[in-house]
Amino acid sequence: MFHLVLTACFAASSPLCMPVLLPAGSAATREDCRHGAARITQDWLQDHPDLTGNGFRCVAGNQLPALDLREIAPGVHVYQGRPAQMEDTADGRIANLGVVIGEDRIAVIDSGVSRRQGQEFLTAIRQISDKPISHVILTHMHPDHVLGAAVFAEAGAQVVAHHALPRALAVRAQSYLDNALRLFGAEQMLGTEIVLPDMVVTDSMTIDLGGRSLLLRTARTAHTDNDLTVFDDASGTLFTGDLLFRELTPVVDGSLLGWIDWAEMPPSPVPSLIVPGHGRVAQNWPEAVKPQQDFLTALRDATRETIRDGLPMSRAVPRIVEGMSAWRNGWQSYEATVARDATASFKELEWEQ
Numbered sequence: 001m002f003h004l005v006l007t008a009c010f011a012a013s014s015p016l017c018m019p020v021l022l023p024a025g026s027a028a029t030r031e032d033c034r035h036g037a038a039r040i041t042q043d044w045l046q047d048h049p050d051l052t053g054n055g056f057r058c059v060a061g062n063q064l065p066a067l068d069l070r071e072i073a074p075g076v077h078v079y080q081g082r083p084a085q086m087e088d089t090a091d092g093r094i095a096n097l098g099v100v101i102g103e104d105r106i107a108v109i110d111s112g113v114s115r116r117q118g119q120e121f122l123t124a125i126r127q128i129s130d131k132p133i134s135h136v137i138l139t140h141m142h143p144d145h146v147l148g149a150a151v152f153a154e155a156g157a158q159v160v161a162h163h164a165l166p167r168a169l170a171v172r173a174q175s176y177l178d179n180a181l182r183l184f185g186a187e188q189m190l191g192t193e194i195v196l197p198d199m200v201v202t203d204s205m206t207i208d209l210g211g212r213s214l215l216l217r218t219a220r221t222a223h224t225d226n227d228l229t230v231f232d233d234a235s236g237t238l239f240t241g242d243l244l245f246r247e248l249t250p251v252v253d254g255s256l257l258g259w260i261d262w263a264e265m266p267p268s269p270v271p272s273l274i275v276p277g278h279g280r281v282a283q284n285w286p287e288a289v290k291p292q293q294d295f296l297t298a299l300r301d302a303t304r305e306t307i308r309d310g311l312p313m314s315r316a317v318p319r320i321v322e323g324m325s326a327w328r329n330g331w332q333s334y335e336a337t338v339a340r341d342a343t344a345s346f347k348e349l350e351w352e353q
């Protein structure tokens, strides 16, 4: 497959130009790619007034950078992010991303932290299959999962998410973009934008990919208030999004108690493969979820103790962090996260009866 690559320049302070893949121009031959290229680049630039074009070319897919995908079951491919917090990495590529290929269509689960990562994800998928990508499913609002979605929307995919995601993401959109730009620079973030869903899931939804179906299910407020899981019936693979953290310290951005409750209910049907939002793919649910559950219940108990002792938040947070020190081992980016978690936990539990 050939991809249309525009050189786009960002002229805010010092001019910076980066290759931007325009999925609307992808074609089986170089000739076909060239055919509509001028119009497609012009239309795209019109929608991106902060960028200017500096020429385009049609490039064979194997000449472009691509994410490293691993096939974990027939037709199920995973990119494994680096288990660290965004601020501890150079490019923010920390989230696991998934692809499920049916007989007729492809669904993508999460999209990466930037347009650039989304492009490399799309290029990698196109090295495996040229079937249409019908859906990009966002497991929740966090930037490491959603900021590559525009690439798939431009490739023709419907963007699907939990019904609470549009509002939650719209409120945070500018701060997510500003923060990512500050952390990773324009070279990583050029052309990155927020895309809101075309379709939302209220309770559950099935997506037929031909010969296999994905079951999407919303969760009650847990990691965030817009968590969605995806189960592939053909392989028994469950994509949990950030409802499951492995290796990377869990981040509470919804409800600690809700999250503990969620993890107490074993998934049904029982998955044979579990793709967490961060960390390694697992095969056994109780084993996969136990370290996170131990961490979260310890956080809850340490927080309740400070509330029982009547401590104000300024004194409670360091005490909770201290109380959690036995859970430090085995979790990446622990120091950066545990104080944030203690604050979130205190704010939530302070009002418990």
Ligand SMILES: [Zn+2]
Pocket (backbone or CB within 6 Å): 140, 142, 223, 242, 277
């Ligand atoms: Zn998250």
